[in-house]
Amino acid sequence: MPGAAELLSSVFGFSEFRPGQAEIVDAVMAGQHTLAIMPTGGGKSLCFQLPALCRDGVTVVISPLIALMRDQVRGLREAGVAAGALTSGNTEEETEEVFRALDEGVLKLLYMAPERLSAGGTLNLLRRIGVSLIAVDEAHCVSQWGHDFRPDYLRIGELRRSLNVPLAAFTATADAETRAEIVTRLFDGVQPETFLRGFDRPNIHLAFEVKDSPRRQILDFADARKGQSGIVYCGTRAKTESLAAALREAGHSACHYHGGMEAEPRREVEARFQREDGLIVVATVAFGMGVDKPDIRWVAHADLPKSIEGYYQEIGRAGRDGAPAETLTLYGPEDIRLRRSQIDESPAPAERRAADHARLNALLGLAEALTCRRQTLLGYFGEEAQPCGTCDLCDRPAEAFDGTEAVRKALSAILRTGEYFGAGHLIDILTGNGTDKVKARSHDALPTFGVGREFDRRQWQAIFRQMMGHDLVRPDPERHGALRMTEAARPILRGEAGIELRRDTIRKASSARPAVKTLVAEEDAPLLSALKAKRRAFAEAAKAPAYVIFNDRTLIEMAEKRPQTLDEMARISGVGAKKLERYGAAFLEVITGEGTAALHPTRRKLAGREAASLYDRLLEVQAELSRGDGGIDKPLSCSTSLLAKVAETRPGDLRALERLLGDRRAERFGAAFLQVLHEA
Structure with a gap:
């Protein structure tokens, strides 16, 4: 069988390997489990196509797109390589041709989509044709929380174990977390031979x-x-x-x-x-x-x-x-709000949503960078680089200023409000905007109230955006987007470090067009997203449209009023008795972050009405008198429905109360119940 160098020239027409290709080809040819991260255009495909020609048996290539597979098969055939693809886009004749080539033992590369792994008979087919290598293109698709997740990629690890053959995985983009996930899911946590061939695309x-x-x-x-x-x-x-x-x-x-x-x-x-x-x-x-x-x-x-x-x-x-x-x-700010809401409305667990917010912060850091963008981009992937000379900031350096004082003011406002609010409310405090929400929480009495009037609202938004980009603050998914300070911010707050910000993007923010009208105030948007996520979960479980659970107007009112009890929830427009019973506690938990004590059905029917507080007080008084004034009498109580009737009808004298309770109960509870009713 010809060697790799000879095939590189005779089949692919290259006189030499591109940087990094030769080592990867050697590892794959030697049958080692391999993970290669190479930049787009760096020649990933050759790193499994060439070893496939040098090894006995068939190489199966798992690839996510039909168009890509067809292009690669067409190119290989043009070069004289026996390759085929089994995809849903095949004609009947094309599929028959692939099976004929497999039966005759001439096919060297078989491409298939990951979805085919779930089809009955696929594993038996691959065993029968003598697969000797699995190549996985776009391996980052195995990351469940990545930007291109494909659920069927999760079957590849099982396929590798069943066939007991080496696996080579390739991708152009994977941070450290995604690389670890690839190793776990494709290689069962056993570290493959790993090649990190740089992310730089200098052109x-x-x-x-x-x-x-x-x-x-x-x-x-x-x-x-x-x-x-x-x-x-x-x-x-x-x-x-x-x-x-x-x-x-x-x-x-x-x-x-x-x-x-x-x-x-x-x-x-x-x-x-x-x-x-x-x-x-x-x-x-x-x-x-x-x-x-x-x-x-x-x-x-x-x-x-x-x-x-x-x-x-x-x-x-x-x-x-x-x-x-x-x-x-x-x-712009609308983009950031959209991306934040997409994260907040996702069904992912809190720690994953926090990681996604951090990833978005990193992108904002790239957008608001002060120096060479390529240095910032490659730094995210763990590479060091010199200024590239081929980005807008190398062409024309950013206009920067000492933003230490502004950042300290913002951090102080975050801490003085308990790290419990988003940028909108914090900007109201900094600019001295005495909204109802600010006054209700006495935040107009804080030392930071009005200390940031040198910037307008849109400029402060740009400053907070840059603070996120520098990873000084992060939205907390558990607190519906409230900003929390990171460790990186503490030296700045303590006066031990300074920070530069971009003046040009802050100036542009001031002159930009009015913001797009949103459903709720910026402060309430993360909570509205969380409520929508909960609504979607109920709707999917019931196989019903989302508005059948609650319409948008109801969720908006929940986000703005933030009810803390089922009684307050019952006063929200659109929350009737049945919906309160079915969904009230779950939506209340989203708002408060805490579980809600179960209410007796009789009490729940009174929720939101004046009779509810009367019922609660009557229940307390009954408990105090259940064994009489001295606490030594035989226990006596009223049924929940009877208490509810007293709370709703509010009898005005002892005779009316006796007609409801009967003589014995009226004798023990009558005077105390009447006092509660009169006080109300």
Whole structure:
């Protein structure tokens, strides 16, 4: 069998390996379990395709996208390699051809989607054809909390154990936490031979801008690169369609792509993008993973991505041929609120939501960086770098100022309010805005009230955004987005350290357009998200629309009024007796963070009414007199329904009370019950 170097030249047409490829190829060929993290465009595919030709048996490649598999199979066949794919996109003839090649023992690489692992007969097929290696592309999809999670990737570890063959996993983006998850789920926690071949893509120019007429910013960016292939990522499906139309009106060849489209139109867009020069695809993140187009010259984000990992994965689709490529990412306060609410409304446990908030903070740190963006980006992935000279901050350094005093004021406001409030309420305190909420909590009497009037509200929002980017404060999911101080902030608060902030983004915040109207005040938005998450859980369990549980208006009122008891919950519009019984305690627990003591059904029916407090007081008095004034009489009590009737009818004298209670109970409780009723 020819050696690796000979096949590299004769089959793939390369005279030498790219940096880092040779060591990975050697490890895979030797049958070692392998994990390789390589930058997009760094030649990951060759690192399992070449060993597959050098090893006996069939190499199974698990890949997440049909389009990517078909492209790779087509390329391998063009190079004379016997490769095939079993996908839902196959014609009957294509599938028959793959099985024939397997039966004849000529196929070297078999591609399949992870979903096929759950199909009956797949394991028997793989045993029968003599699989000798499993290669996993886009291995970060195994991370349950990652940006591209695919549930069927969790079956790969079981497949490896069943076949007892080496496994090689590849990805272009994985922080330390995701790498650990890959090792746990694919390799049963046994450390594979690991190659971390750098995340740097020096040919890609990095740039961020604060949103200011964002549609015009995207159109200007595209106009300056007319005729070049590009991708614009948007946060919503509707936006992809409207922005693609705007680009077409401006004279560009553009189309949209999102997960809500039918399969055939999506395939048409994918085919056009591969075939046409200069086409712009405006898409959600549903488009891109596995895009094998080498000459994408630019990637723009019309909205802030979810995390640095997502950002890096998406910009990595540009410039895979190694030629210069450009990126632009727009961001603003509405983006951050959206991303925060998506995290808060997720069903993930609190510690995972906290980690996701920290990941978003890291992305804000990149957006608000003071120095070279590439240093910040690579630093997140654990790499050190020199200033790159190919990012917007190297082109034009940020305008910075000593923000120590402003940050100390903000941190003081956080601590003096018990780390129990979000940025909106804290900004009201700092700017001396005496809202009802500020006055109700006596926060207008704090030493920090009004000490930050040198900045307006939007400027303070930019300062808090930068504080999150520096990881000085983090939203606490358990407290519905309340900001908590990190250890990194303490030296600044104590006067032992200073900090620089960007003046340019704060100035732009002051001159930006009015904020988009939101359902609730910024302060209440995280709680509203948590209430929506609870509503969704009930709706899914009941297989019913969410509004059947509670409509938005009811949840908004809960978020704003924050009831602390079931009585207060019963006064919320839309919370009737039945819904209070079914859902009241669960939603109250979301608001208070504590379990709610169970109420007797009779008492629960009175919740929210004046009779409820009367019932509670009558119950207390009855307990005191249950054995008489001296505590030595035979026990006596009224039924809960009888107490409820007294509370509701409020008899005015002893005779009326006797008619309700009877002589014996009226004799023991009558005078005390009448006193309670008269006091009320």
